[in-house]
Amino acid sequence: MEDSQKKLAEHSGKSRLEKIGKTISFLCIAFIVFVVLSILYFVASKGIATFTKDGVSLIDFLTGKIWNPGSIGENGKPLTGALPMIAGSFIVTLLAAAVATPFAIGAAIFMTEISPTVGKKILQPVIELLVGIPSVVYGFIGLSVVVPFMRNTFGGSGFGIISAAIVLFVMILPTVTSMSVDTLKSVPRYYREASLALGATRWQTIYKVVLRSATPGLLTAVVFGMARAFGEALAVQMVIGNAALMPTNLITPASTLTSILTMNMGNTVMGTLENNVLWSLALILLVMALFFNILTRWIGKKGAMN
Amino acid sequence: MSEKVDLETHIIKMKPDASVDLSTKDLHVWYGQNEAIKGVTLEFEENKITSLIGPSGCGKSTYLRSLNRMNDEIQIARVTGEILYHGKDINTPETDVYEMRKNIGMVFQRPNPFSKSIYDNISFALKRHGVKDKNALDEAVETSLKQAALWEQVKDDLHKNALALSGGQQQRLCIARAIALKPDVLLLDEPASALDPISTSQVEDTLLQLKEKYSIIIVTHNMQQASRISDYTAFFYLGNVIEYDETRKVFTRPKIQSTEDYVSGNFG
Numbered sequence: 001m002e003d004s005q006k007k008l009a010e011h012s013g014k015s016r017l018e019k020i021g022k023t024i025s026f027l028c029i030a031f032i033v034f035v036v037l038s039i040l041y042f043v044a045s046k047g048i049a050t051f052t053k054d055g056v057s058l059i060d061f062l063t064g065k066i067w068n069p070g071s072i073g074e075n076g077k078p079l080t081g082a083l084p085m086i087a088g089s090f091i092v093t094l095l096a097a098a099v100a101t102p103f104a105i106g107a108a109i110f111m112t113e114i115s116p117t118v119g120k121k122i123l124q125p126v127i128e129l130l131v132g133i134p135s136v137v138y139g140f141i142g143l144s145v146v147v148p149f150m151r152n153t154f155g156g157s158g159f160g161i162i163s164a165a166i167v168l169f170v171m172i173l174p175t176v177t178s179m180s181v182d183t184l185k186s187v188p189r190y191y192r193e194a195s196l197a198l199g200a201t202r203w204q205t206i207y208k209v210v211l212r213s214a215t216p217g218l219l220t221a222v223v224f225g226m227a228r229a230f231g232e233a234l235a236v237q238m239v240i241g242n243a244a245l246m247p248t249n250l251i252t253p254a255s256t257l258t259s260i261l262t263m264n265m266g267n268t269v270m271g272t273l274e275n276n277v278l279w280s281l282a283l284i285l286l287v288m289a290l291f292f293n294i295l296t297r298w299i300g301k302k303g304a305m306n
Numbered sequence: 307m308s309e310k311v312d313l314e315t316h317i318i319k320m321k322p323d324a325s326v327d328l329s330t331k332d333l334h335v336w337y338g339q340n341e342a343i344k345g346v347t348l349e350f351e352e353n354k355i356t357s358l359i360g361p362s363g364c365g366k367s368t369y370l371r372s373l374n375r376m377n378d379e380i381q382i383a384r385v386t387g388e389i390l391y392h393g394k395d396i397n398t399p400e401t402d403v404y405e406m407r408k409n410i411g412m413v414f415q416r417p418n419p420f421s422k423s424i425y426d427n428i429s430f431a432l433k434r435h436g437v438k439d440k441n442a443l444d445e446a447v448e449t450s451l452k453q454a455a456l457w458e459q460v461k462d463d464l465h466k467n468a469l470a471l472s473g474g475q476q477q478r479l480c481i482a483r484a485i486a487l488k489p490d491v492l493l494l495d496e497p498a499s500a501l502d503p504i505s506t507s508q509v510e511d512t513l514l515q516l517k518e519k520y521s522i523i524i525v526t527h528n529m530q531q532a533s534r535i536s537d538y539t540a541f542f543y544l545g546n547v548i549e550y551d552e553t554r555k556v557f558t559r560p561k562i563q564s565t566e567d568y569v570s571g572n573f574g
Contacts, residue, residue: 117381190418194480197376197414198431199407199487208430213421 047283139235159241183217216303360542411484474505
């Protein structure tokens with residue numbers, strides 16, 4: 001009796017193991033949090049230096065239309081207007097998402113509702129393959145196929161927003177499709193049965209029941225695609241033309257935040273304004289990534305409430 | 307009532323003057339190579355409740371699901387034989403299954419309201435079948451909820467999400483949703499098995515009221531339920547109907563030994 005009571009009060013091998021496990025997993029997560037916070041701090045401190053150290057006003061930065069950080073403008077301040085790139089990034093992202101969404105949802109409906117066997121055996125592997133293709137390959141194809149096509153169709157150089165949007169559309173299509181497929185698959189079978197048993201047709205069931213209850217998931221899929229498009233650098237840089245000009249149409253060279261960043265980061269000296277202002281662009285990208293992240297969470301919560 | 311008795315099965319036929327809504331002739335269902343229903347011939351009388359009982363896996367749910375062709379949705383399922391609805395075979399490729407399901411409604415084991423309001427749950431099917439008039443929809447919602455004995459409880463919350471209702475209320479909503487289409491046959495697949503005893507008895511009361519207007523075919527595991535509410539009972543075993551007769555006779559004086567064993571609880 002006393003023996004067993006003693007045992008209960010003691011630390012056993014099992015409880016020690018438990019503690020070791022907890023400690024290890026805590027250390028892992030602490031390390032990850034540390035790395036993330038360091039990156040955030042680094043990007044933010046560098047990016048804010050443009051405004052604190054170099055005296056650029058935030059409004060000039062966000063709304064200025066002329067980008068030439070090496071030169072001084074008429075008002076005696078460096079030309080650091082990032083609006084052309086901000087606009088470029090948003091336009092290519094929205095265009096790519098607008099084109100990709102109907103295709104992705106259509107493909108997902110085919111794979112889950114219309115022909116699950118073909119979907120599983122043929123389309124699923126194809127999509128997984130597409131996700132895995134490196135972006136430089138997409139960019140290369142864009143450069144060799146899309147750009148000449150645009151040149152022949154609309155004239156000009158062929159580089160521009162429309163070429164970038166097409167390349168991004170192909171790039172995000174597999175991501176959005178496979179996430180949409182997962183969402184549609186998670187719609188309970190009994191919703192479909194209930195609808196069919198009420199004499200609704202398959203199309204009515206898909207449109208009014210399956211898609212309705214999958215809406216939050218589908219929105220999340222689209223936002224993920226947009227986040228990917230917004231952050232893609234290499235493939236966009238290869239086809240957009242990289243002219244830091246305010247876009248006036250879709251077929252002349254333009255630029256995005258990422259493309260200007262990749263083009264110029266090797267050509268500036270640490271600590272100078274030219275370098276700091278690139279960090280400010282990076283900071284915008286970071287804030288947007290955070291925004292997309294919060295957006296998907298918000299959609300998820302909204303969806304859970306309904 | 308002409309009775310056909312042979313060694314293994316005892317299946318009654320309806321009197322010639324009885325009104326039969328639905329019947330099957332030599333109905334077989336295959337899942338791939340596996341024959342789940344091995345030739346079932348049954349007649350269901352109008353405005354009666356017929357129970358389908360039998361041990362798990364005997365095919366009673368499969369049989370019920372083939373009556374409104376819900377087995378079409380299962381890719382490997384194949385249904386042969388005749389399903390006669392008012393004398394017309396509906397087990398043909400030409401049959402408009404969507405129109406047919408309007409007349410042969412179905413309620414499932416697990417309450418499955420949509421994640422929509424109570425009102426929208428009921429108006430959903432009516433809208434799909436082309437009813438647009440707001441007044442007609444309002445009226446159909448009210449009538450069907452009254453018939454399902456749910457109106458008094460939800461009339462002030464028609465725009466509340468249906469998933470907020472209790473299990474028994476959800477199931478009665480599913481019944482209301484099915485009868486809003488004014489079917490004449492209502493198929494129920496163990497509608498009370500996921501419910502507590504109070505909800506169960508509410509659903510049973512609802513069914514007894516509904517039988518004045520509808521022919522009801524119900525699959526149940528609960529033999530008390532079958533004997534309480536049904537007029538006829540069919541005992542399924544290994545894909546065959548072993549005995550089909552008035553409920554009273556099946557439960558008190560079954561003609562076949564295996565029926566007796568099952569209803570008296572010796573197996574199943």
